[in-house]
Amino acid sequence: MSEPEPVVLLDHVSFSYGEASLALDDVSFEVAPGEAVALLGPNGCGKSTALRVLNGLEFARSGSVEVLGRRVDRELMSDQLAAKAFHQQVGFVFQNADTQLFCPSVGEEVAFGPRQMGLSETEVKRRVADVMDVFDIAHLADRAPYHLSGGERHKVAIACVVSMAPRLLVLDEPTSGLDEESEDVVEGFLRSFVAAGRSVLVTTHHPCLVDAIGARVVRMDKDHRVVS
Amino acid sequence: MADPSSQVLPDWLVADDAYVPSRDRDGFLRRNVLRLTGLLTDFQVGAASYGRAASPVDRALGAVPTCVRMAGLLVCLVCVSAASNMAFVYLMLALVLVAMASRPAPAIVRQLRPAAIAAAVSALLMVPAALLGQPSAPVRMAVRVLTSLCLVLGLSQNVPWNRLVAALRAFHLSAEVILVMDLALKDLQLLGRAALELTEAIALRSVGVDRDRTASAAGVMGVCFLRMHDHAARQSEAMACRGFTGVYEVPAERVLTPSAIVYLAGIALLVCCFCFLEGAM
């Protein structure tokens, strides 16, 4: 069998915050190209932690993490260029969306990533317009992200990483706090994104999101392990 | 965008060309703002206190009621700043460093960095005194500041804020004073967390050249400020909704436990040392 190389590969990963507070215990799972995976489990079982580990915000105590063929470790993150390329390819949206918005307006927020990439201003404008259209947030362009409602903020946060054209989207509870219509927008986008051959990893408590994007379920239990 | 179920994605989003980041002087954000906000997180109250003691020393001290530790801390601080004989200050510094050495490396960094920075600043401030004929003044000042801050941070970083607040109760402070302290401590902690999360978010999205450096910097600072402000407002609203009547109940903790007595004996010993070295005994 010659399966394509997985986009995300967590291999027997353990992680704890400090000495005693175990958050991941021997966790293994993978995400294939063009696949959507949903990480489910009770509160505090380590879903967010797993996402932080594969984004290089925390480093596994044992086991290995590979994303897009590269090992995610201290070495990768301390190499400025490699880390930048990595962050462009992996779009991560935090559980708490307002912790990742810091620009004066929604328009600039969405343009931040493309500008960072050194794209021409016309290209930046095009991307911003496209993304805003996809997420139905064009009317918020001039508003301050900080004063949006929770659901609006969440859509903006997703739009911000999508504008960098990542190959893998990692979303921590993307539909919590969204109304039905916004939920449809996000789900529709994720479906098309996966259909275009990209990969998506989400954590969620909403079974309908899992169904809507046709995700394969990886379930964790409160002992911070993956249930098979 | 009529029918969300059949979205057409823009071509650039699904194109296969690879982005190659260029090396740039992006150091600005990374080096300055991130470091500044990082400093803020050093002051997080109870940063190390996710239900575990950082070291044997902290576990032992953890058994001592917090109000007793606060009283002991106060005595130590007074002695350190009042000592005219530097021997006592060096003794305290040695004790603090021993306690610190028992902690894991990240905890040491978190405690030592702000203390060292403050000590360096105070030494600088004392440079004029050195020029005016007191050559040892900057060093003395720096050592005092370093010792005091290590003492304070050792307590504040290793005890959760709710225990600090409960301890205040034992000093019979009025409910208002405790409420204000409680909110301030909590805010500081939340602000530390917020700064950390924003810092991470920026690092993740800083995939290239930051063309407008000052704007991103101002953004982080601004959001932190707004966050604190909003949090205070939301908290007071929530308190009102939950029937806050102006009475703030904090469960008091037991004071005279065996470990407290051992701890107090240790403090008494230190005070004796102080008196002896100051020539009063």
Ligand SMILES: Nc1ncnc2c1ncn2[C@@H]1O[C@H](COP(=O)(O)OP(=O)(O)O)[C@@H](O)[C@H]1O
């Ligand atoms: N910054 C942190 N410091 C210490 N412990 C943490 C921290 N963040 C999360 N934890 C702990 O790690 C465990 C997993 O948390 P998390 O990954 O956020 O769970 P989930 O996202 O599945 O709800 C929990 O027990 C939580 O208390």
Ligand SMILES: [Mg+2]
């Ligand atoms: Mg979570």
